[in-house]
Amino acid sequence: MNIERLRADTPAVEHLIHFNNAGAALMPRPVVEVVTAHLQREARLGGYEAAAQQTPDLNNVYSSIARLINADPDEIAVIENATRAWDMAFYSLPLRAGDVILTSSTEYAGNYIPYLQLKQQRGIEIRVIPNDEQGQVSLPALKALLENERVALLSLPVIATNGGPVQPIEQIGALARAAGVLFLLDACQGVGQMPIDVQKIGCHMLAATSRKYLRGPRGMGFLYVEKSLCQNLEPAFLDLHAATLQTPDSFSIRGDARRFENWECNVAAKLGLGAAADYALAQGVEPMWQQIQQLAGYLRERLAVIPGVTVQDLGALKSGIVTFTHHGNSALQVQQWLAAQAKRINVSTSTFSSTMLDMQQRDLVAVSRASIHAYNTDAEIDAMVAALTRIPPA
Ligand SMILES: Cc1ncc(COP(=O)(O)O)c(C=O)c1O
Known part of the structure; x- marks a missing residue:
């Protein structure tokens, strides 16, 4: 898996941390x-x-x-x-x-x-x-x-x-x-x-x-x-x-x-x-999948220890879509806060109405969604985690 090549093919990573690959990924x-x-x-x-x-x-x-x-x-x-x-x-x-x-x-x-x-x-x-x-x-x-x-x-x-x-x-x-x-x-x-x-x-x-x-x-x-x-x-x-x-x-x-x-x-x-x-x-779908799982696993680990953050993902096998809630801020506020960082961080909000059965079962109104791709890095995840720890209470 040649991450440098993936990133070189994705010039926007210079100015943007893009964790909205489940919305629309950056085109290479x-x-x-x-x-x-x-x-x-x-x-x-x-x-x-x-x-x-x-x-x-x-x-x-x-x-x-x-x-x-x-x-x-x-x-x-x-x-x-x-x-x-x-x-x-x-x-x-x-x-x-x-x-x-x-x-x-x-x-x-x-x-x-x-x-x-x-x-x-x-x-x-x-x-x-x-x-x-x-x-x-x-x-x-x-x-x-x-x-x-x-x-x-x-x-x-x-x-x-x-x-x-x-x-x-x-x-x-x-x-x-x-x-x-x-x-x-x-x-x-x-x-x-x-x-x-x-x-x-x-x-x-x-x-x-x-x-x-x-x-x-x-x-x-x-x-x-x-x-x-x-x-x-x-x-x-x-x-x-x-x-x-x-x-x-x-x-x-x-x-x-x-x-x-x-x-x-x-x-x-x-x-x-x-x-x-x-x-x-x-690039190879299998190596990208391994990379995505490794990065998403790292993000879940880091999110789990931020006070007030709850990782919401279920399943024996989890994907690159990492979802979480923040006790003091709505998913929209989290999205806006991350987007306002000096190096913009794109995450999205997944709402009740798009997966109603699941959200109802789990008593969730909305979740923040950080969807990781193989061209993302640990350093980008660290930057998002650091920004989240600084989020002011709404
Ligand atoms: C699970 C799932 N199915 C279907 C769709 C619809 O895809 P499209 O917007 O390309 O029609 C989406 C889009 O978010 C999705 O996440």
Whole structure:
């Protein structure tokens, strides 16, 4: 793991301590170069003409993403963010009244709201899998729930937006496969942070985003749909990219996962997403994951001994998302105080409404979220801890 190289590729670390990688990470130089070069090309040639010139590179975006998650390029759709990618999978499922969706208490509101919508519209049922004593999905409880033959979907995030456990997704996937239940994985906070291998996980569908741990541009994401499912899953929305008119009365839908895409997109950002996947692969996702865990572990240790600070992370395996509360200051005040330091420190606030089930269970209103990436350092963590010890009571 070449930290100097990672930092040299991330010039903003000179003036900024960026611990908001779960919000949007700093793009490395090669990604910025790919995006800006394409914008220049569009300005010079015209948007359609510039895209035509980059056809091979645009096709390579699918191969790069496929390599990153051990899929086939035909199983990848590039969609404008993780939410819409997830929606395209979820709303395409033929869920009917009485069908049961299993999810975790760590579910993201952006996914939970669609469950509620289909509950209201179609009468589906939502069941939340109980957690074990360490705070992650209980595998025996999941196994028991999967015995209900009305379970039509298992759907949860590998890592929640407000930190918490890294869910044991390979064991979860194995249970879903054994029960013959579709598994939709929200890997939005996982891709780029930790190794994600769809073959090992056994998920049927996976949604992720570009701008977070993957360090790509904003406004981009992708969906993976397993080949055998893809051909049988009719997208909830179609357009002239996903399908082709055959006669005035008939159309045919593409056979690959691009049936979940739509035609117009931010081509520069799409190329940037491919460059971000290439960058992560070149650095090595596994060594970055080791580095992230080591740094996050160090931050948790240092936070735990600051008077008034409580680390809020659960789970046998924890991620780079470190969450905590401060007894005298709200999460927003902590965020503002850190941002006001001479060398600005970016952390964010994770609020009740984005992970309501979990926050309610743990009686939390908001948490401060410091999300660490492999390009961060112990010295940056020390600077944040020092600033926190100086925070005046509100
Ligand atoms: C766990 C999780 N899922 C989904 C999303 C949505 O991703 P996007 O904003 O790219 O749609 C987020 C964003 O914070 C997230 O943390």
